[in-house]
Each structure stands twice: as structure tokens, then as C-alpha cells.
Amino acid sequence: MFLKGIAFGIAMLLMFSCSNKEKVYHIPAAWEHQDALWLGWEADTSYGYQSVLVSIIKSISHKVQVNLAVESDSLMHQASQYLTSKGINLETIHFQIIKGSQFWIRDFGAQFLVNDLGELAIVDFIFNGYGYPEFLKRQFGDNPQIKSVLDAMELKVKETNKVSSLIAESQKAAIIKTKIVQEGGGTEANGKGSLILCEATVLDRNPGSTKKVIESEFKKVLGVSNIIWLKKGLLEDPLHCFRRIHQNYIACGTGGHTDSFVRFVDENTIFIAWIDESEINGNPILQINHDRMKENFEILEKAVDQDGRPFNIIKVPMPDLISRKLIANCDLQSQIEKNNISCQGLIPSEMPQHGDTLIQVANASYLNFVITNGMILLPTYTHMGSSKSKEELVRLIFKIEFPHSQIVFIDAMPLNWKGGGLHCLTMEQPGKSKYLP
Numbered sequence: 451m452f453l454k455g456i457a458f459g460i461a462m463l464l465m466f467s468c469s470n471k472e473k474v475y476h477i478p479a480a481w482e483h484q485d486a487l488w489l490g491w492e493a494d495t496s497y498g499y500q501s502v503l504v505s506i507i508k509s510i511s512h513k514v515q516v517n518l519a520v521e522s523d524s525l526m527h528q529a530s531q532y533l534t535s536k537g538i539n540l541e542t543i544h545f546q547i548i549k550g551s552q553f554w555i556r557d558f559g560a561q562f563l564v565n566d567l568g569e570l571a572i573v574d575f576i577f578n579g580y581g582y583p584e585f586l587k588r589q590f591g592d593n594p595q596i597k598s599v600l601d602a603m604e605l606k607v608k609e610t611n612k613v614s615s616l617i618a619e620s621q622k623a624a625i626i627k628t629k630i631v632q633e634g635g636g637t638e639a640n641g642k643g644s645l646i647l648c649e650a651t652v653l654d655r656n657p658g659s660t661k662k663v664i665e666s667e668f669k670k671v672l673g674v675s676n677i678i679w680l681k682k683g684l685l686e687d688p689l690h691c692f693r694r695i696h697q698n699y700i701a702c703g704t705g706g707h708t709d710s711f712v713r714f715v716d717e718n719t720i721f722i723a724w725i726d727e728s729e730i731n732g733n734p735i736l737q738i739n740h741d742r743m744k745e746n747f748e749i750l751e752k753a754v755d756q757d758g759r760p761f762n763i764i765k766v767p768m769p770d771l772i773s774r775k776l777i778a779n780c781d782l783q784s785q786i787e788k789n790n791i792s793c794q795g796l797i798p799s800e801m802p803q804h805g806d807t808l809i810q811v812a813n814a815s816y817l818n819f820v821i822t823n824g825m826i827l828l829p830t831y832t833h834m835g836s837s838k839s840k841e842e843l844v845r846l847i848f849k850i851e852f853p854h855s856q857i858v859f860i861d862a863m864p865l866n867w868k869g870g871g872l873h874c875l876t877m878e879q880p881g882k883s884k885y886l887p
Contacts, residue, residue, distance in 0.1 A: 473565060473569075474565055474566075474673060475563035475564060475565045475569075475571045475624075475626070475673050476563060476564065476565070476641075476643070476672070476673030476674070477561070477562075477563055477637075477639045477641070477645070477672045477673060477674065478562075478563075478564055478639075478641045478880045479639060479640055479641025479642075479714065479716075479717065480714075480821045480878060481641075481715070481716070481821050481852075482641060482880060482881065483823060483880070483881035484514050484822050484823055484878045484879060484880060484881050485514075485515060485879050485880065485881040485882060486514060486515040486516070486517045486544070486878075486879040487510060487514045487515070487516060487517070487820075487822050487876050487877070487878055487879070488517045488518075488519060488555050488559055488560070488617070488876065488877040488878070488879060489503055489506065489507070489516065489517070489518050489519070489555060489875060489876060490518075490519050490520075490551045490552050490553045490554065490555035490559070490875070491503070491518055491519065491520045491521075491525060491526075491529045491551065491553070492521075492525070492551075492552055492553050493525065493528065494553075497864055497868065498864030499553050499864055499865060499875070500532060501864065502860065502861070502862055502864055502865055502872070502875065503553075503875065504533065504536045504538065505860045505861065506820070506827060506860065506872065506875065506876065507533070507538055507542070507543070508537075508538065509825065509827055509858045509860065510820075510822055510825060510827070511538075511539075511542040511543075512542075513822055513823045513824060513825050514822045514823045515544060516542060516543050516544065517544045517546050517879070518543050518544065518545050518546065519546045519547075519548045519551040519555060519559070519613070519617070520545060520546070520547055520548070520551055521547070521548070521549055521550065521551045522547065522549070523547065526545050526547060529545070530545075546617070546620055548613055548616045548617060548620070549609055549612070549613075549616070550606070550609030550610040550611070550612055550613045550616070551610075551613055552610055553875060554635075554870060554874050554875065555613075555875065555876065555877050556633070556634040556635050556709070556873060556874045556875065556876060556877050557577065557580075557633035557634050557635050557704075557874065558577040558610045558611065558613050558614065558633070558634075559613060559614055559617060559634065559877040560572040560613075560614045560617040560618055560621075560623070560877065560879075561573045561575060561614065561634055561637065561672075561877075562623070562877075562878070562879050562880050563626070563672065563673065563880075564880045564882075568881075568882030569623075569624070570618075570621055570622075570623035570624070570879070570880070570882075571618075571623050571624035571625070571626055572614055572615070572617065572618040572623050572624075572625055572626065573614075573626045573628060573671045573672060574614050574615050574618070574625050574626065574627050574628065575614070575628060575630055575631065575632040575633075575634075576611060576628070576629065576630065576631040576632070577607065577610055577611045577613075577614075577631070577633065578607060578611070578631050578655065579603065579604075579606075579607035579610070580633070580655075580689070580690065580704055580705070581631075581654065581655060581689070582603070582607075582690055583600055583603050583604045583607060585689075585690055586600055586603075587600060589797045589798060589799075590798075621879065626671050628667060628671045629667070630656060630664065630667050630668065630671070631655035631656050632652065632655060633651070633655075633704065633707065634877060635704060635707035635708070635709045635710075635870075635873065635874050636648055636651045636652065636704070636706070636707045636708050636709075637672075637708070638708040638709065638712060638713060638714055639672070639674065639714065640714040640716075640717045640718070640755065640756075641714075641717060642717045642755070642756055642757075643673075643674050643675040643676055643755075643756030644674065644675075644676040644677075644678065644714075644717075644755045644756045645668060645672060645674045645676065645677045645678070646677075646678045646680060646708055646712055646714070646720075647668070647677060647678070647679055647680070647708070648679075648680050648681070648682070648683055648706045648707070648708050649661075649679050649680065649681055649682070650681065650682045650683060650705055650706035651683070651689075651704060651705045651706045651707060652664060654689065654705055661679065665677050674756075675756050676754075676755060676756040678749070678750065678753045679749075680708070680712060680746045680749055680750075681742070681745055681746060681749070682706055682742045682745075682746075683703075683704075683705070683706025683707060683708070683710055683711050683742070684703075684706075684710050684711050684723065684739055684742070684813065684815065685701070685735055685738045685739050685742065685811075686701040686703065686735065686739075686811040686812065686813045686814075687701070687703030687704055687705065687706055687707060687710050687711075687813045687869060688701050688702070688703045688705065689703065689704065689705030689706075690702070690703075690705075691703070691795075691868065691869060692791065692795050692796055692810070693796075693797075693800065694796070694800040695735070695811065696734050696735060696738065697734070698802075698806065698807065698808050698809055699734075699735060699773075699808075699809050699810075699811055700776075700791075700796070700808050700809070700810050700811070701810060701811045701812075701813060701869065702813065702867070702868050702869035703813050703869035704869060704870075707874075709817065709818050709871070709873045709874065710723070710813060710815045710817060710818050710871065711723040711743065711746070711815065711817060712746065712750075712817065713817050713819070715764075715851045715852070716851070717755070718755055718759060718761055718762055719761065719762045719763075719764065719851065720750055720761050720762070720763050720764070721764050721766045721817055721847075721851075722743060722746060722747055722750065722763060722764070722765055722766065722817075723739075723743055723766060723768050723815055723816070723817050724743055724747075724765035724766060724767055724768065725739050725740045725743065725767075725768050726740075726767075727740065733771065735771060735811060736771060739768070747763065747765070750763050751763065764847065764851075766816055766817060766844060766847055767816070767840050767843060767844060768814075768815060768816070769814050769815070769816065769831035769834075769836040769837075769840065769841070770831070770835065770836040770837055770840070771811065772811070772812040772814045772831060772834045772835070772836065772863075772866070773809050773810060773811045773812065774789075774809070774810050774812075775789065775807055775808070775809055775810075776789060776790060776791040776807070776808045776809075776810055777789060777790050777791070777805060777806070777807060777808075778790075778791055778793050778802035778803065778804060778805060778806040778807075778808055779791065779792055779793065779804065780792075780793035780802075780803070780804035781804060791808060791810075810867070812834075812863065812866040812867050813866050813867075813869045813870070813871070814829070814831055814834075814836075814863075814866045814871075815829075815871065816828060816829060816841075816844045818862070818870070818871025818872055818873045818874065819848075819871075819872060819873060820872050820873055820876050821852075821855075821878075822876075822878060824854060824855050824856065825855060825856045825857075825858065826848055826852055826855050826856070826857045826858070827858055827860055827872050828844070828845070828848065828857060828858070828859050828860070828872075829859070829860060829861070829862040829866070829871060829872055830859035830860065830861055830862075831863075833861065834863065841859075845857060845859075860872060
């Protein structure tokens with residue numbers, strides 16, 4: 451009886467141990483099999499984001515299930531009409547009515563995790579609208595002219611902050627709560643336990659927290675063991691829109707999301723955005739970007755993965771600098787034309803004079819790409835005057851790393867002008883097939 455009791459106790463311990471192990475979730479890599487790719491939808495009358503969504507859906511719908519999050523029945527009807535008019539078969543779209551949905555689903559949508567049984571969970575990071583409402587409050591104080599706008603913006607951010615948990619409920623996924631403020635575009639994982647973060651964004655979103663505390667929480671909720679901190683992102687990815695990035699240069703952005711400048715492409719290989727010294731030619735934007743990426747490259751050179759191995763780091767050329775001239779219009783009574791920018795679009799400390807010429811730089815990068823089930827969606831920039839030979843080199847770099855994947859180029863410029871890219875419009879839902887018996 452005694453020996454039988456010991457055997458029973460050991461068996462129970464093993465069962466308990468296995469049970470605990472089964473519930474350990476981790477963040478998968480983007481190149482693993484996906485059951486679905488999530489996109490968001492909004493009424494879009496001027497930005498042109500919808501046209502990019504159409505290109506994405508047409509490219510991927512035969513490779514992966516498309517889940518399109520819309521805020522309401524009326525928007526679902528609008529989306530259905532628009533997509534049908536563009537030749538998309540609605541049977542390839544799984545509409546999900548989720549209040550608070552917006553276009554940039556990468557940043558506020560569900561950060562999916564998976565365990566060894568293929569069970570899903572999401573990390574419910576806090577989304578604070580990139581800190582934009584608070585930023586505007588600090589800049590404009592209690593200005594009654596913008597108070598109603600700020601109130602509406604704050605309400606929208608609160609609704610959007612609930613989207614990740616609503617997606618989790620729709621997919622019957624477990625919800626892991628956290629007090630960390632983070633957007634999905636700033637989280638880069640290799641699926642084996644290593645994570646890349648950018649200090650510029652993560653510390654900005656979590657003032658008052660130390661790197662040690664933040665790192666401990668990321669390890670706990672994402673199931674990673676190794677975190678690499680890079681310093682800054684691209685200069686043309688500043689915090690908020692429109693911001694002066696250097697003299698009369700302006701841009702829109704997030705403050706340094708990783709998906710614009712550094713990406714894992716396998717568990718031990720990292721792509722980093724690169725500007726060669728020979729390209730700078732006295733341009734201050736290119737010089738600053740070169741210096742920033744050089745510093746990040748040196749950090750990665752010294753870093754190791756979760757098993758203590760050095761990384762294989764590959765420099766991926768940046769497209770030629772893409773910019774456009776805008777004339778500052780400070781006359782509220784006049785018509786704001788296409789090549790003008792309202793002075794009210796800039797914060798007081800960066801306000802131009804009426805008639806000043808400003809140069810807007812697009813947040814254009816080949817690293818803001820999408821991977822889904824044997825397909826790579828890459829942004830194209832040759833139609834904007836960027837080098838064709840450079841873009842062909844980028845294609846070859848990706849083909850070497852993903853020899854069995856189909857590569858499709860998509861015009862993402864409407865997103866780049868507003869500080870985003872293809873990756874920002876999508877969020878992958880990991881597949882269960884590799885985990886099931």
C-alpha cells in the first residue's frame with residue numbers, strides 16, 4: 451500500500467506538472483502558421499487607407515482567413531459595398547463587429563499568445579492612443595476651442611482600449627491583464643523567447659516605471675526570457691503628427707515603433723533598416739537615421755538570443771527619402787488646399803509662419819512588411835522615385851531569407867504619410883494545427 455501510495459503521489463505530481471506546463475503561453479513568431487489575419491475598418495473619406503486594405507485582402511485571402519473588425523452594422527454595410535465595388539468576394543471576409551475598432555489594428559488589437567495545446571490567449575496591453583490626448587492637453591491646456599475635440603478623442607481611445615479583450619472573447623481566448631501601456635507595432639519577437647523593444651516608445655508610454663519593472667512584466671505576460679533594448683527608431687517616425695523633426699522637416703509617427711526599423715525573420719536572424727554612409731550626401735535626415743541605426747546595430751551585435759547565441763544581423767536598405775513640400779496656411783478664413791498644411795496642425799512651440807515651406811517626410815520603410823502563410827507583403831517605393839535597383843536588392847534579400855514564399859509589392863504610401871505601414875494595418879492570429887495531435 452505504501453509503495454502504491456508513493457506511485458499514486460508521483461503520478462499526481464506529474465499530472466499537475468503537465469497541467470501547469472500546458473497553460474504556459476508564449477508569443478509566437480510571425481512566420482509560424484496563422485489561422486487568421488485581422489484587419490480594421492473605418493469610414494475613410496480622405497486618407498486612402500481603404501485602397502491599401504483592398505490590396506492586402508486581394509493578396510492574402512487565398513492564403514489565410516481574413517477577419518475584418520468593424521465598429522457597427524452600418525460600417526459593415528459600408529465596408530461590404532466598398533469591397534464589392536473593388537471586386538472582392540465577400541465570402542472571403544469574416545466580419546467581426548467590435549466596438550472601438552479602427553484601422554491601425556496592430557497597435558490596439560489582440561496580442562495573441564499560444565500554448566503547447568494550441569490554446570489561445572491575448573495580452574490585454576493598455577492602449578492610450580499613443581499618449582496623444584494627454585499630449586494635446588499639455589500643449590493646449592484648457593483651450594475651450596479644442597476641449598470638445600479632446601473629450602471625443604479620449605472617449606474613442608477608451609473604446610479602442612477594449613478592442614483586444616473583445617477580440618479575445620470572440621475567439622474564446624484567455625485574457626492576460628497587464629498595467630503596461632504598449633502598442634503591437636513596438637513588440638518584435640522570435641517565437642523562442644527573445645523580444646526586441648525600443649526604449650523611446652516603451653519608456654514614453656510608461657512614465658514612472660523603470661526598465662527593470664517593465665522588462666519583468668513583459669517576460670511574465672509574453673512568455674519570453676530574453677529582452678533586447680534598442681535606443682531610437684527612425685527620425686521620420688516622431689511621436690505624434692505633425693511634428694518638426696529637423697528645422698523645416700516634419701513627419702507623423704509613433705515615436706519609434708520597431709516594425710519600421712528592426713524585424714526578426716527567423717529565430718536567429720534580424721533585419722535592420724540601413725542607410726549607407728555613401729547615401730547621406732549632406733542630408734541631415736539621412737545622417738541622423740544613419741547614426742541611430744548604427745547605434746542599434748552595435749547593440750544587436752553584442753546581444754545574444756535566449757540560448758546565448760549571437761544573432762545574424764542583415765542590413766536592409768531604406769528607400770530613398772520620400773518627401774513633399776507643404777505651405778503653412780495660418781489664415782483660418784482661407785481654403786486649405788492639397789499642398790497646404792494648416793498651422794493649427796502643429797503644436798504651439800513648433801508653429802510655422804504663414805506661407806512657410808515645410809517638407810513632410812514619409813515614414814517609408816521596407817521593414818514595415820507582413821508575413822502570412824508563405825506570403826510576404828512588401829511596400830513599393832519606385833513609383834515615388836526611389837531607386838529600382840535598391841528595391842530589387844531588397845526583394846533578393848527577402849527571397850534569400852524566405853525562398854519558398856511569394857513576394858508581393860503593395861503601394862502603402864497613404865499609410866506612410868501618416869506614420870504607419872502595411873504591418874500596422876494587420877494583426878496575425880496564430881494557428882493551432884502545429885500543436886494539435
